[in-house]
Amino acid sequence: MGIVPLRIHCNTYTEFLGCYWHGHLCLPNTGCDLQRERLAKTRLRLQYTLELGYDLEVMWECEWRKRIRADGDVGRFVKIFEEV
Numbered sequence: 001m002g003i004v005p006l007r008i009h010c011n012t013y014t015e016f017l018g019c020y021w022h023g024h025l026c027l028p029n030t031g032c033d034l035q036r037e038r039l040a041k042t043r044l045r046l047q048y049t050l051e052l053g054y055d056l057e058v059m060w061e062c063e064w065r066k067r068i069r070a071d072g073d074v075g076r077f078v079k080i081f082e083e084v
Helices: 033-051 061-070 072-082
Strands: 012-017 055-060
Touching: 012 033, 012 061, 033 055, 055 061, 061 072
Parallel strands: 012 055
Antiparallel strands: none
């Protein structure tokens, strides 16, 4: 399935998903075929991860952007890497 974990700790798998590439419902044109297909594939892959026995944490790009704005520590952390 081509799973590339960002972090595995105590059987927890964290997946960061770009909204465009994975068909998240936050985007306009939610009903288009390509977006539905991308979301369906993403859901299948996430389900497969659960079936492997991992605990799954999912962070969508739009959620991450909100967190950067809302949490000063996270915002400062990200800013350090933007300047590099």
